Amino acid sequence: MGIFGFFNKEKKESLEKGLEKTNQNFFSKISKAIAGKSKVDEEILDELEEILITSDVGVETTLKIIERIEARVKKDKYLNAQELNKILKEEIVALITETQQNDPTQFELPAHTKPYVIMVVGVNGVGKTTTIGKLASQFHQIGKKVVLGAGDTFRAAAVAQLKVWGERAGVPVIEKGMNTDPAAVAFEAVKTGIDTQADVVIIDTAGRLQTKTHLMNELSKIKRVIQKAMPDAPHEVLLVLDGSTGQNAVVQAREFTKVTEITALAVTKLDGTAKGGVVIGISDEFKIPVKYIGVGEKIEDLQIFHREAFVASLLESKS
């Protein structure tokens, strides 16, 4: 197999030039590489490998994609770059778990669960609080009654941060101040949601690295305590991943899944040059759908995730 065949063409280009090259459009590169050829050769695989690896897709998933392309092409044969590009997109899209949403273009909540409880988790600084603020605003705008729970009672000024977002979105924030029991805050928020007949309760939690066992176990506890207020809650556990994170995101997904069953992913900071390709492998391995993407710091900078659009942007350059 000609994958990672870097011994074949040792172009002595400077790193800087190389980086520039990465920013070139994948499609045009592929077009050049396959001009006049009828099968996928080293050169094409090299280009593919480069674009996928530099998008943080990871070695294993890249190999998987390339294998699938090779198998597909053997069967279907392609005629031009357009077709190869199409095959490629289809194969990558197929790896990403689908969301069970009725209308994937709109922010929506399941009709018969009230309140719909969302618990938001992730490592430090990925954008949990910001995503909650944006989500609250979206739900509020479609006429839903929203309650937020300030469950990050640990990081300095985290409660104050969520309160600002609550004000911006125009929704109430349940809080017990800093250094209080996050499980108690979560319980209170769900309870308030039930009492006030809210449509959705979103609970913020402190960022935690997956290596901190006691903090990870705290998440299980928060979940259990929420269930005392509402037995089938939380209905959604949203793991927020920073789009610029590399392969450690896979470990994050694995470890957070162990302590709370993750049901959905949000990928943030995709307004930068990072591509967030690591979610492809994560979605594939853990069968978790990606629901939202963060594309900025403003309240409207949250979008519903689209597999096709995401893959397209992965294969195109942004700059």
Added chain:
Amino acid sequence: MFKTLSNRLDKAMKTLKGQGRITDVNIAATMKEIRKALMEADVNYKVAKEITDKIKDEAIGRKVMIDVKPGELLVKIVHEQLMQLMGGTTAEMNLRSDPAVILMTGLQGSGKTTFSAKLANYLKKQGRQVLLVACDVYRPAAIEQLKVNGQAIGVEVYSEPENKNPIAIAQNSIKWAKENNKKIIIIDTAGRLAVDEAMMTEIAQIKTAIQPSEILFVVDAMTGQDAVNTAKSFNDRVNFDGVVLTKLDGDTRGGAALSIRNVVEKPIKFISTGEKVNEPNSFDIFNPDSIARRILNMGDVLKLVEIAQDAFDQQEMEKLNKKLRKNEFDFNDFYSQIQQIKKMGNLKDIISMIPGMGKMLKEVEIDDFSLTPIEAIIQSMTPKERNNPILIDGSRKKRIANGSGTSVQQVNNLIKQFQEMRKMIKKMNDSKGKRFLPNINPFR
């Protein structure tokens, strides 16, 4: 999914052992494994390629393939190379001006605010008069976050909650610091993306306005491939002096560190672990060795390598190497090499790594893998014969066969193969370390 590099090398080496022959395919496969391992550790694609090339050159230069334990020597070389790329020495901050101004910058969520407080605490503990300045006017409650941190470590925080102009706040803070006898000013700024033109212009303007003596680029150690782009963009705009790696208390492999170092050639100065700003061990001076180990996920593997190398008698090895280089390899060396190998145990695995041995063993067809006939033959030679095998004529062969309880045919075989082995060593030497096998061209 995250196989350690040594596991990977073991795998590659197993293929090699299985074939009992060292070819260009083997070494290429090994280099591919190294490169894959680096990329899995988030080392940038291009950087991984460059590094692997360097490792390859080094491996060739040090004749890895004629080493008794090529896999382990290779891991060692990889580690050394990573260390070198990471910059061997620790770099100090420039705090000479009065007051000295340290400007923090980086992406959103990279850990600037937390690290600013840790750095302030570190400097305060050295007896300096430190001031923290809150210039993140955008993120909700960012100013308050710095204030809380400042309080936790007992360092004053300068802020202007009503002022939305970070350039002005930074300038005012310096004036305030001079009036209040603060000697070091640490300026926390808002996180920003390299593609955000307005925000990048802003940080450049802050720099121009306050002329900091030290600019630190703060980066999350979990960052993936994009680390190079971001680091390069920030460096182009503000020409920072050093890098801070944060969140190393996680289990990220931290390949971004290597990529950044490679692309901007600025030293990594500090590492940050943990969320608590007043814990002394949550802040550290950067140590290239530990990050190199981390990227390789080696832990104590390196130590094991060293132990293994010690077990293999260093002096004997050096003597042998010298002789190999001078084409003086004789039956004495052959014999002592066999003894060395026996000392290390696990003969079958190691033996095929000795040039020529794999092939020889196949032809001799020793089922239970016994070196005894070879040893016996060599022992039956006179010292002169061992030094100079050309002396061994027909009658001497008969004598040796009798003495060792073997046949003349077996003695002939051994001598023939020994000569082939010498020829090969000579060829290797002639190629002056450029290639392993002159007639193949392993590296196109």
